[in-house]
Amino acid sequence: MKKRIAAIACAAALMLALPTLAWAAPSPSGNNETGNVGGITVTVKAENGTVSAPVASDKPAKTVPEGVTPLMSFVVDGTGTNVTFSFNVGSQYANHAFTVYVEYGNGEAGENITGVVASDGTLTFTAPSLSIFSVVIGDVVSSSTANTGSTSPQTGIDLGTVAGATVVTAIAAGAVFVALRKKVTE
Numbered sequence: 001m002k003k004r005i006a007a008i009a010c011a012a013a014l015m016l017a018l019p020t021l022a023w024a025a026p027s028p029s030g031n032n033e034t035g036n037v038g039g040i041t042v043t044v045k046a047e048n049g050t051v052s053a054p055v056a057s058d059k060p061a062k063t064v065p066e067g068v069t070p071l072m073s074f075v076v077d078g079t080g081t082n083v084t085f086s087f088n089v090g091s092q093y094a095n096h097a098f099t100v101y102v103e104y105g106n107g108e109a110g111e112n113i114t115g116v117v118a119s120d121g122t123l124t125f126t127a128p129s130l131s132i133f134s135v136v137i138g139d140v141v142s143s144s145t146a147n148t149g150s151t152s153p154q155t156g157i158d159l160g161t162v163a164g165a166t167v168v169t170a171i172a173a174g175a176v177f178v179a180l181r182k183k184v185t186e
Helices: 002-016 160-184
Strands: 031-037 042-046 072-075 080-086 096-104 113-116 122-127 131-141
Touching: 002 160, 031 072, 096 122, 113 122, 122 131
Parallel strands: none
Antiparallel strands: 031 042, 042 080, 072 131, 080 122, 096 113, 096 131
């Protein structure tokens, strides 16, 4: 009978020592699309409305200065507003300034968007509406103003208690094992 109780205690200790799941917060609402533009995966997320997947454009935005060659140009259609673009241009462009030249669907010049490529090569910007976008990479920006990259979202779950309970349970299972071992050798 004692062996059964010890076996059940050991099984319970092992079960409690299993890792637990951490549920992440749900994704914010909005429309997401992903497309391949010249070998670069571009993710587009609209806060409101809809967006289509980005498509490479054979012509740059009209606002690109003469003699400047964009790294990439793409078109996104839809009714989305406050649209966020995110893609990785490669770590060779880390901490470089970028300018996104914008041309609206009706041919009007939009406001240029500027920023700094993150240290991991990720380029992120937000546009008020959809149009033709041409991305131009500039010079390296000093490290004091460089974007440090993206951060992981917080889930709001603290697993410190679970980790502590797992350690205590593992110690208890070890103590039961040692006690049974001594009992068998006696």
